[in-house]
Amino acid sequence: MTDDVPELRASDADRERVAEVLRDAVAEGRLDMEEFEERLDATYRARTYGELAPLTRDLPVGAVAVPKVDMVKKSGVPDGSWADRIVGGEGSSTGGVAVMSGFQRKGRWTVPRRFNCFAFWGGGEIDLREANFADREVVINCIAIMGGMQVTVPPGVEVVVRGIGIMGGFDHREEGVPGDPGAPRVIVTGFAFWGGVGVERKRTREQRQELREERRREKLARREQQRELRASIRDEQYEAHHEMLDEHRDMWRHAHGDRRDRGRRSRERDED
Numbered sequence: 001m002t003d004d005v006p007e008l009r010a011s012d013a014d015r016e017r018v019a020e021v022l023r024d025a026v027a028e029g030r031l032d033m034e035e036f037e038e039r040l041d042a043t044y045r046a047r048t049y050g051e052l053a054p055l056t057r058d059l060p061v062g063a064v065a066v067p068k069v070d071m072v073k074k075s076g077v078p079d080g081s082w083a084d085r086i087v088g089g090e091g092s093s094t095g096g097v098a099v100m101s102g103f104q105r106k107g108r109w110t111v112p113r114r115f116n117c118f119a120f121w122g123g124g125e126i127d128l129r130e131a132n133f134a135d136r137e138v139v140i141n142c143i144a145i146m147g148g149m150q151v152t153v154p155p156g157v158e159v160v161v162r163g164i165g166i167m168g169g170f171d172h173r174e175e176g177v178p179g180d181p182g183a184p185r186v187i188v189t190g191f192a193f194w195g196g197v198g199v200e201r202k203r204t205r206e207q208r209q210e211l212r213e214e215r216r217r218e219k220l221a222r223r224e225q226q227r228e229l230r231a232s233i234r235d236e237q238y239e240a241h242h243e244m245l246d247e248h249r250d251m252w253r254h255a256h257g258d259r260r261d262r263g264r265r266s267r268e269r270d271e272d
Contacts, residue, residue, distance in 0.1 A: 103119075123147055124150070125149075147195045161175050164190075165197075
């Protein structure tokens, strides 16, 4: 947490991230239940980053430790952004050929401004999910003769398909999806005869794992909120029950007092 943004408003997601860190910390014995409850209560009452930051500041960071939650809203381009992946240059591979065989371009590689590939009785896999790009607009030119090719792009990339198919085809399903600001544009073109070129948008394994982890945290947060809601309802019911008992006691005292008064007056009349 930097000192220049302590008054920025925190979101519900920011509070849930801090709550998750606190739950991990109490599970590892770094916080006792009393301190955990105090910090959790302060988390859900916090309105700014300045209020959230101290709640995880003393928790250690390490391979097996609870990580600190970064409360800084980063402006501009984050690490691993599209600006970092558009690197210029000529590209690490300019084409691929598969004749009764196959080829792959995947992992960390640089896509040139134009990538030409040819498949005859074979297939090719062109995976751009972890790739860098020589330019903001790249062309994947595919010639598939009685063969097939698969182009995989990451989320956020704009896709344009301009290929021609004769007794074959090009996959247009990913067209029309707006790209992220600063993301590259991928143009898939070429010719398919008795073959096909598929285009799909897919996350990497690490991104899918992060998404599952985020959903898990959200699920745990919802469970915590439900537990707190049930506890609040129980407290309200407990208070209502005690109020009802107090009312019954007051009614009993009042009725018992009236009987005593009537008995005393009756005894006084008898004595007279």
